[in-house]
Amino acid sequence: xxxxxxxxxxxxxxxxxxxxxxxxxxxxxxxxxxxxxxxxxxxxxxxxxxxxxxxxxxxxxxxxxxxxxxxxxxxxxxxxxxxxxxxxxxxxxxxxxxxxxxxxxxxxxxxxxxxxxxxxxxxxxxxxxxxxxxxxxxxxxxxxxxxxxxxxxxxxxxxxxxxxxxxxxxxxxxxxxxxxxxxxxxxxxxxxxxxxxxxxxxxxxxxxxxxxxxxxxxxxxxxxxxxxxxxxxxxxxxxxxxxxxxxxxxxxxxxxxxxxxxxxxxxxxxxxxxxxxxxxxxxxxxxxxxxxxxxxxxxxxxxxxxxxxxxxxxxxxxxxxxxxxxxxxxxxxxxxxxxxxxxxxxxxxxxxxxxxxxxxxxxxxxx
Numbered sequence: 130x131x132x133x134x135x136x137x138x139x140x141x142x143x144x145x146x147x148x149x150x151x152x153x154x155x156x157x158x159x160x161x162x163x164x165x166x167x168x169x170x171x172x173x174x175x176x177x178x179x180x181x182x183x184x185x186x187x188x189x190x191x192x193x194x195x196x197x198x199x200x201x202x203x204x205x206x207x208x209x210x211x212x213x214x215x216x217x218x219x220x221x222x223x224x225x226x227x228x229x230x231x232x233x234x235x236x237x238x239x240x241x242x243x244x245x246x247x248x249x250x251x252x253x254x255x256x257x258x259x260x261x262x263x264x265x266x267x268x269x270x271x272x273x274x275x276x277x278x279x280x281x282x283x284x285x286x287x288x289x290x291x292x293x294x295x296x297x298x299x300x301x302x303x304x305x306x307x308x309x310x311x312x313x314x315x316x317x318x319x320x321x322x323x324x325x326x327x328x329x330x331x332x333x334x335x336x337x338x339x340x341x342x343x344x345x346x347x348x349x350x351x352x353x354x355x356x357x358x359x360x361x362x363x364x365x366x367x368x369x370x371x372x373x374x375x376x377x378x379x380x381x382x383x384x385x386x387x388x389x390x391x392x393x394x395x396x397x398x399x400x401x402x403x404x405x406x407x408x409x410x411x412x413x414x415x416x417x418x419x420x421x422x423x424x425x426x427x428x429x430x431x432x433x434x435x436x437x438x439x440x441x442x443x444x445x446x447x448x449x450x451x452x453x454x455x456x457x458x459x460x461x462x463x464x465x466x467x468x469x470x471x472x473x474x475x476x477x478x479x480x481x482x483x484x485x486x487x488x489x490x491x492x493x494x495x496x
Contacts (some may be wrong), residue, residue: 175336199227203234215242251319262312269301269308276301291346299382314375315447319456325369325458329482332408333360335370336401339377347397350385355398366408376463377412379448380475384414387471406481407461413474419467425466427454 170339202219209217219235221228221258276294279286285291340356347354381397392415400411417465419427430450449465452475460480467473 199231203230206238208232210238210241215245225269242330259312262308265308266305268306272301273298300361310445311451314451318451323372323455323458325372327367327369329365329367330370331480332364332366332401332481333358333362335366335368335373336360336377336399336410339374339398342374343378343381347381347385350388351395352385352388352393353396355396356402357398357402359400359402360408361403364403364408366479367482368459368479373459375457376452376477377410379452380477381413382475383448384412384416387473388414388416390474403481408479408481410477410479411474413472415472418469418471418473419465420469424465424467428463 181432192431206219208216209215215238217238219231219238221231241441249461276298280291280294336358340354340358344354384397393417396414397414398411400409400413402409426451430447449463453463456477456479461478463475464478
């Protein structure tokens with residue numbers, strides 16, 4: 130234990146004074162013995178012994194008080210933590226030798242506080258996602274019930290009308306399936322167990338396939354698509370095809386969801402090109418856009434720029450946070466730019482796979 134300067138001087142004083150007296154007594158005794166008397170030296174020795182005894186008692190009392198005060202503070206702080214109060218801050222001790230112990234205790238308190246706050250946020254996030262998806266499920270369920278009742282009651286009296294009813298029921302069931310899938314995937318994100326299976330594939334062919342898989346959905350929503358792929362056919366990427374497709378699908382779904390219905394033509398464009406050692410995919414739309422104050426928060430979990438609009442169009446606020454998570458796990462990133470009233474552009478960046486790179490990890494699902 131390192132003593133402070135003040136305490137060190139006090140200890141030295143208690144030790145050196147009797148030692149000084151004892152030394153003086155010994156010198157005097159030698160001189161007095163030469164003269165045939167040792168009375169004065171005996172007095173000095175007695176004073177030295179008394180000083181030692183009193184000094185020892187004083188030192189013992191000082192040590193008891195010196196140690197008990199900081200330990201009482203530690204005991205009080207530990208009691209606050211035991212009672213669940215993680216806001217009680219442990220003040221720095223007057224005794225310098227206890228500062229390291231107090232700093233360690235305070236660091237422990239802050240870690241416990243941060244852990245408790247993170248647990249509380251996780252619980253609140255879980256409640257929010259359940260509430261949002263429960264709300265979003267009501268719309269397709271209500272529609273399905275209505276159309277099934279129409280079929281049962283004979284409202285759809287013609288084959289054409291029956292086919293239209295069944296088509297709507299099927300699309301609403303698909304919508305519910307997507308919501309349930311998103312809820313399940315969110316649970317994987319929270320537990321850090323996204324089941325990645327990375328493989329090496331040509332970038333040009335992969336994004337072309339993505340475009341054709343999404344074209345039917347876009348055509349059904351009367352979205353005009355533009356596609357430009359300038360990536361050489363021999364350029365490779367190491368990705369999980371399923372999870373990267375989830376990224377593109379989430380971005381496209383957002384573009385469809387927040388299209389500007391007041392415009393005569395809703396468009397969505399795909400541009401894929403190489404920039405240095407990066408594959409860049411830009412997905413651009415002419416939708417409603419995002420306000421500047423909302424743009425920095427779009428990747429935050431459960432953030433919805435316009436609650437009223439989100440409630441009417443659907444959306445639980447986790448789609449873009451999933452996009453960001455998957456892109457980061459691929460060694461890339463997602464960047465969104467947007468102008469309110471004009472549209473948005475999502476830029477997805479992935480590293481080019483080179484032959485001298487290590488072989489892609491085929492299973493990164495446990496992070």
